[in-house]
Amino acid sequence: PAKMGFRMPAEWEPHEQCWMGWPERPDNWREHAEPARKTFERTAIAISKFEPVTICASAKQYPRVHELMEHQPNIRVVEMSMNDSWFRDTGPTFITREGGSDIGLAEQTIAGIDWEFNAWGGLGGGCFDDWSLDRSIAKKIVEIERIPRFAHTMVLEGGSIHVDGEGTCITTEECLLNPNRNPHMTKLEIENELKDFLGVTKIIWIPLGLHGDEDTNGHVDNLCCFIKPGVILLSWTDDENDPQYEISVKALSALTQAVDAKGRQIEVVKIHVPGPLYITKEEGEGVLATGHAVPRVPGKRLAASYVNFYPANGGIIAPAFGDKKRDEEAREVLQKAFPDHEVVMVEGAREIVLGGGNIHCITQQQPVR
Numbered sequence: 035p036a037k038m039g040f041r042m043p044a045e046w047e048p049h050e051q052c053w054m055g056w057p058e059r060p061d062n063w064r065e066h067a068e069p070a071r072k073t074f075e076r077t078a079i080a081i082s083k084f085e086p087v088t089i090c091a092s093a094k095q096y097p098r099v100h101e102l103m104e105h106q107p108n109i110r111v112v113e114m115s116m117n118d119s120w121f122r123d124t125g126p127t128f129i130t131r132e133g134g135s136d137i138g139l140a141e142q143t144i145a146g147i148d149w150e151f152n153a154w155g156g157l158g159g160g161c162f163d164d165w166s167l168d169r170s171i172a173k174k175i176v177e178i179e180r181i182p183r184f185a186h187t188m189v190l191e192g193g194s195i196h197v198d199g200e201g202t203c204i205t206t207e208e209c210l211l212n213p214n215r216n217p218h219m220t221k222l223e224i225e226n227e228l229k230d231f232l233g234v235t236k237i238i239w240i241p242l243g244l245h246g247d248e249d250t251n252g253h254v255d256n257l258c259c260f261i262k263p264g265v266i267l268l269s270w271t272d273d274e275n276d277p278q279y280e281i282s283v284k285a286l287s288a289l290t291q292a293v294d295a296k297g298r299q300i301e302v303v304k305i306h307v308p309g310p311l312y313i314t315k316e317e318g319e320g321v322l323a324t325g326h327a328v329p330r331v332p333g334k335r336l337a338a339s340y341v342n343f344y345p346a347n348g349g350i351i352a353p354a355f356g357d358k359k360r361d362e363e364a365r366e367v368l369q370k371a372f373p374d375h376e377v378v379m380v381e382g383a384r385e386i387v388l389g390g391g392n393i394h395c396i397t398q399q400q401p402v403r
C-alpha cells in the first residue's frame with residue numbers, strides 16, 4: 035500500500051466515525067459484563083458528542099443496545115457477532131491516500147488493513163481459545179463501508195502500534211517480537227511489513243510495555259502515544275520501587291536516543307500512572323472461570339494507564355480510574371498536551387482495565403475519506 039501512496043493517518047487527524055464493539059462474555063467481564071457495559075455506554079456517548087459512533091452488538095445484545103441508544107442521534111447500532119469487544123485490535127487499521135484523481139480515483143481514498151488476529155498470542159498465551167468470529171470483524175466493517183481491504187497474513191493488533199502521520203511508528207519489542215505472534219518472522223521482516231502497510235519509514239522500538247499488561251504482552255497503546263509529531267506522552271511513576279519505574283526509564287531512554295522519520299529528536303512528556311491498582315477479591319470472583327479465557331486472579335496488578343485514551347474530533351476521551359489525585363493530575367496533563375481539545379474523563383474505566391485494556395482498546399477511528 036505504501037507504494038500506492040497510502041499511509042496510516044495520525045489518530046488526531048479528522049475522523050468520519052468511531053467503531054466500537056459491545057462486551058458480553060462473562061469469562062472476561064465480571065457480573066456478566068453489566069458494569070463494563072455501563073462504561074462502554076458512557077464512552078460511546080462521550081465520543082458521539084464529537085463524531086458519529088457505530089456500535090456493533092451481538093444478536094443477543096442488539097435489542098438492549100438499540101433501545102439504550104434510541105435517543106443518541108450520533109450513535110447507530112448494528113448487529114455483528116464477536117468473541118470479545120476489543121475493536122482496536124479486531125477492527126481494520128484504516129489507511130488513506132491523497133490524490134489519485136489523475137488515475138480516476140476520488141481525491142482522497144481510504145482502505146482498511148485486515149491483519150491476522152490470534153487473540154493476543156493464540157494457544158501460546160492468548161486471552162481466549164476461540165477467536166474465529168473476531169477474525170472476521172475487520173472484513174465485515176470494510177464491507178459495510180464499501181471500502182477496499184488489504185489483507186495481511188502477519189499477526190498484528192492495532193493497539194500494538196502508534197504512528198505520527200509523518201512516517202514514524204512506535205511499538206514494543208515485548209509484543210511484536212513475542213514468539214506467540216509471528217515466530218517465523220525476523221524483526222527486520224516485521225519492520226518491512228509495517229513500513230509497507232502503514233506507509234512509515236522509521237520504526238522506533240521500545241523494549242517493554244506497561245507492567246502488568248500480560249493480556250497483550252505490552253501493547254504500546256497502554257505505555258505511550260504521540261501528542262503530535264516529535265512529542266510523546268509516556269506513562270511514568272515516581273515510585274522507584276514500582277516495577278513500572280524500570281520499564282518507563284527504559285522507554286524514556288529508547289525514545290530520547292531515537293530520531294523520528296523527519297530526523298527530529300523526540301520530546302517526552304510524562305503522565306503518572308494511577309494507583310497502583312490491584313484486582314479485588316470481589317472483582318475476581320465476579321468473572322466466570324470457563325477455562326476458555328485468561329483467569330482474573332485477585333491481587334494481580336491492573337495494567338492501568340491514562341495514555342489509553344481516544345482522540346476524537348476535538349475531544350480527548352480518557353479513562354478515569356477513581357484515583358482522585360492521579361485522575362485529576364492526568365486530566366491536567368492531557369489538557370495541556372491537547373490545548374485545542376476538550377478533555378472528557380470517563381468514570382468507571384476500571385471496569386475496562388479489569389477486562390485487560392482501556393478506552394483506546396475498545397475504539398477504532400475511521401478517518402475521513
Ligand SMILES: NCCCCCC(N)=O
Pocket residue numbers: 062120122123154161191192193194249250253255256389390391392394395
Ligand atoms: N483480554 C483482552 C485485552 C485486549 C486489550 C486490547 C488492547 N489494545 O490493549
